[in-house]
Amino acid sequence: MIGFKPKKNRHQLESQNLLDMIPVLTNRISVVQKAEEGVTLVLPRRSWLERQSVKWLKQPEAVQIHLDDLGSAVVARCIGNQSVGEIADEIHKHFGEAAEPLLPRLAKFMEVLEANGLLTWQSSTEMNHDKLTAR
Template identity: 35%
Template sequence: MKKKDNMLLLSPKLKEGVKVARDQDPYLLIQRQNWLERLSIRFFKQPSCRKIKLDALGEFVVGQLDGKQTVLDIEKRFIEKFGNEDDKALARLVKFLQILEANQWIEWNK
């Protein structure tokens, strides 16, 4: 199996310290935790959390990341809600999850 094929059978979930919030727009709220960020919070009065704005697709996907649903399950719900007219729903979903993983905002359950 390829890495992408393996990813489809895994169940992603948000890491501790990463939450979804909403004021006018949805966003990820990420706590700043490493030592450099803590120094910037203390000495430069930086905010203790980062806000990453989400579009409707991102908000939907992040809302599905409970550690129980596989990527294939999420794809199915994604297609039900947004459609798949250009046959790229899975590619978009996988790319979004790869970005979340690269930023260390999700973890995977097997």
């Protein structure tokens, strides 16, 4: 079928525990700027339609997403060396009760990042395999 993309290991991802998954920011994010009030994600407009909107409609060349303190702390840890469970523990230690309800918020935040193509998942077995091959 034309235009049909099968889901990448959808069954395999559904069968894994979210707390064991390892989030990794995609290379679509060109710059992560750290500011005093939080992190700003900068996403350049790369598709043909986006480039036309920049040229003809005078849209900005990049989309900026300003994150609060909690979002900034989560995004800073999505570099591929910590699982969601470890990130949740660190966030709870740092923010305490201000982050509650932590796990539903964290799951929804990562779901939104993934839906927008900003986050991919690496399983904990892949990370362990990468560590073993690096030695």
